[in-house]
Each structure stands twice: as structure tokens, then as C-alpha cells.
Amino acid sequence: MRQRLGLEHDFETQVFRRGTHFFHLENWYSIHGLIRGTLRLLGLHDRGRRNAQRITVRRHEIALPNLPQAFDGCTLLHLSDLHLDINDTFVDTLLEAIAPLRYDICVLTGDYRARTFGRFDRVLAGLVRLRAQIRGPAFAILGNHDTLRLVPAMEAMGYRLLVNEFTCIARGDDRLYLAGVDDAHFYRLDNFHRAADEIPADAASVLLCHTPEAYRHAAHAGFDLMLCGHTHGGQICLPGGMPVLTDADSPRRFARGFWRHHDMIGYTSVGAGTSIIDVRLNCPPEVALHCLRSPATRPA
Secondary structure, eight states: OHHHHHHHHHHTTOSBOSSSSOBOGGGOTHHHHHHHHHHHHTTOHHHHHHHHTOOEEEEEEEEOTTOOGGGTTOEEEEEOOOOTTSSSSHHHHHHHHHTTOOOSEEEEOSOOSSSSSSOOHHHHHHHHHHHHHOOSOEEEOOOTTOOGGGHHHHHHHTEEEOSSEEEEEEETTEEEEEEEOOOSSSSOOOOHHHHHTTSOTTSEEEEEOSSGGGHHHHHHTTOSEEEEOSSGGGSBEETTTEESOOOOSSOGGGSSEEEEETTEEEEEOOOSSOSSSSOOBSOOOEEEEEEEEOGGGSOO
């Protein structure tokens, strides 16, 4: 806790920082107006704002080799990069998108506020409304925009925060392990020893990580599935969905959708919200439903 809070105090407002991720565009607030103005000149700004309000529901089936039969069909609602306070309408749009969905567990992979520093009253208000809409348990991790100071309030609302730790979900005698690591992008405080060391090697395990950048550590820690976000899929993309920027130290193919590293399946959400400015082009926002499947249900 001291380490995370200390690093937040030192780094959360910086645009330039020595070491990894030298340049942090989200903290250079003078350029936000330039981006918005450029899009207005190109006639793309209003269309991009409308696009950002059209949340797509993506449904997937994911076969996990170690998943017990008792968890076959267990569905995870995956929410990422909400940036709840970026404008006054987004929370209503998000709640409308998830209201009719059916799932067993909700997982949130970080970035609840728009800025990386400052007050977060509006974020907490949005999280309260979101938790009231989520049916069943909700497990969350922190992103690079978030502060550790969110954790007590979120847990009081009914979110279970996984900060370099895991939890065990039981159905009868069967178990599914769900782990979460701290931000691996900006603060570099992901600790796989603490999060995964006590998970049995042959158990079904799912990792929540804000960014795909920790893919090597996650795969070699033995996770079956890694759910992440951070990249926004590029958010402002070229025609065909090709991202201009992904802001992640990982292969570009990890910027959105499914990927694999060794035996681990990964999924990078393009996010439901927007960062820097509330505009999306050629990259619609999403919430994802991941239906887990046991090998016993697949045809021979």
C-alpha cells in the first residue's frame, strides 16, 4: 500500500518519466484540445462522439482445458476501461447496455476514472450506480488511471478488489481460481508470486490484468485465461480497425480480441469507455460475455 500510494504521489501527473513508458499522452492535457479541434476540422468529431455511445455486446465461448464440469457454461461479464467521469451521459449508456445481459460473474479490468490524478467523486458515484445494476459477484482490479484510494469505497459498495491476490470460487467440490494483479503498465506493481503462487498447478485459473503487457509473466505463471484491456483497441483507428496507437509494450495483435501465448488464451477488450477525448472512430466500444466451456462438453 505504501509503495502504490508513494508512486502515485510521485508519478500520477507526469507527462515524461525516465524509464519505461517515457511519454504519457493521457497526462498531456494541452494536447487533448488539439486532438478534438483536429477532428472537428476533419468533420469527424460529432460522428466519433456518437460512435462512443454505441456499445456493442460481444459473446464468446472459451474452452479451458482444466475447467471442471461444474463450471461449464459459467459466463463472465467483462467490463474494461470505463472512464466513468469522462462525460455526463456515459454511465447511462453503459447501464442500458448491460441491463438485459445474463451472466454469473462480473469482472472489471481497471481504469474507472478519466484523469490519472485529482478528485474522484464522480467516479465513485458512477461505480455506485454500476454496482446496483450488476447482478451477482463483481471482481475488479486497478488500472493505470486509478488510485489505491478507490479501494475502500469500492469494497464497501460490494466490489471485491484483487490487488496481487486471488480468490477461489466453489461449486460443490470443484474450484475456479480468479486472480488479479496491480497495474503492469504505469506503476509496474504486478506481483505474480503473490497473486498466483498458491493456486494449484492443475486448477482452472483466470487472470485479470489491466494491460496485455504482462502476457509473458502470466503465461509462465500457469494461467489458462488472461482478461485485460487498456489499449482501447486504438480507439481512433484507420478504416478496417487498424489502430494508430495502442500505448502498450506488447505485440500489436494483442491490442484487441483473442490471442494466445504458449498455452494461455488472452482476450483484450477494446473497452466500453473512452480515454483522452470521448470519441471513437472505426473501433466501437464493447462489453464482453465470456462463456467458459469444459473439455467434457466438447465433441470427441
